[in-house]
Amino acid sequence: MSEKTGGELPRTLEVLWGRSERRARGPAQALSLDRIVTTAIAIADTEGLAALSMARLAERLGCATMSLYRHVANKHELWTFMLDAAPGPAPEISPTPADWRAELRRWAVELTGVYRRHPWILQVTTAGTPPLDPGQLAWLDAGLRALGGTALRPREKMSVLLLVLHYVRGDTQLSTSDPGAAPGQDDPAAPSYGELLARLIDERFPALAEALNDGVFDEYDTEGPVEDPASHFGFGLDRILDGVEKLVRERGPHPAAS
Amino acid sequence: MSEKTGGELPRTLEVLWGRSERRARGPAQALSLDRIVTTAIAIADTEGLAALSMARLAERLGCATMSLYRHVANKHELWTFMLDAAPGPAPEISPTPADWRAELRRWAVELTGVYRRHPWILQVTTAGTPPLDPGQLAWLDAGLRALGGTALRPREKMSVLLLVLHYVRGDTQLSTSDPGAAPGQDDPAAPSYGELLARLIDERFPALAEALNDGVFDEYDTEGPVEDPASHFGFGLDRILDGVEKLVRERGPHPAAS
DNA sequence: GGCTGGCTGCGTATGACATACGCTGAGCGT
């Protein structure tokens, strides 16, 4: 055994964690994994995940389609590399912050920014697996550190963090989805989601009608700032943090006593 | 104008809301939309969404591929119909329940069942739009009704409901994803997610390591009952409900005074 | 009772896509 590896580690993970050594035998490579992944992310960001085909990517890179497969085993692996690179560096959070609530909130808001910049992450992750790459794990670790000053059990911290994560993902997914694309039309004069809903709801759905009259979906047309606590996103996040705060208070004040 | 329709309603919605009249001119149809959608759901349930191709669906139905397109405009529309039919009837919730917390919890648990029975819903919805079909809207309405006895504003009720919805979706997605599929191998002896993570995490991610040692991911191997409040799912759900309860209490006791 | 027109089912064709396979030539180590 070489290091701490007990069994055979998949090649994808070897590359992700920087344990792949460069073979110095063949010709210098005109293509690099970095360039491929960066360009793929750029395409997905600007034109959507559906526009990211291997042929399209190769065209952008000025190489032949099959050249990509020297650096990437298949499209799924390309997605894995993209998921590792796209989030960028995780926010810096001290191991035991004084105000866990403010830190966790900041983490959530910054993560929202990641998902807004790269909406395709939500599509790719859905079909996939829990993260095993350093890029995403760094974000998880940062989020856990926000709760470092509390007396929660580690597994409870993780549950709380996943709760926040799911909320951020769900809300971003809803607010970045295209409400008018349902029938498949790209008509700019297409009726908004709220208008369509208002026309369809009848007496069968009284609670929905009430919510609609209160202007629930008006906000999604105007793109308000996420940090605003009065916004839809901020409202839900504060409910979560309230619930967590109750538990943290119950668990006792000082974890530093351990 | 015929009814309450102000503009042109997309054909998909006309069909979904039962406003399409049967043209009685041609031959009797051997295929029906119901049969198509039901079979499509069955394939997606048992073999995954990726296995659901138009050709595969037609084969199951004993018809030619192109025959499907007489009943469904395209695959996206088929997905829309599937999303409408799959959830089934929403739980019955009285308009002003005495115990909103119990009702909302029940709603969440039953919705979890829907997603566990039809995991493909999470993949289909990701790429799509907010729901406009009666099937999904009935569930939303039922969830809103659970909060009918509180003094929250309608838009606040919706925010709370979406918060619960996002949590249910996120948690189900994580627990139904295949942890070992990351490298692309179907090896039954593949290391579990926790094992892989333990081998990869080094001193860079101390908080994650701590959580791992607390056995965070052990539960995902054993498929525990969802209703258990001690489970990961129940824990997060109770945090949410705690936070909502705080707000409900602040808002005053009696909404019936209005 | 025969006609007609719209509608259902379907055969064929097209173009996008991921990717297996094998060739070519470059450069490093010997």
Added chain:
DNA sequence: ACGCTCAGCGTATGTCATACGCAGCCAGCC
């Protein structure tokens, strides 16, 4: 100078959604 290894790539294959147009059926009407 030689050979091994590896990067780039041309071609081929199989899958997929779906456009297009034909053929038969059947309700309504003359």
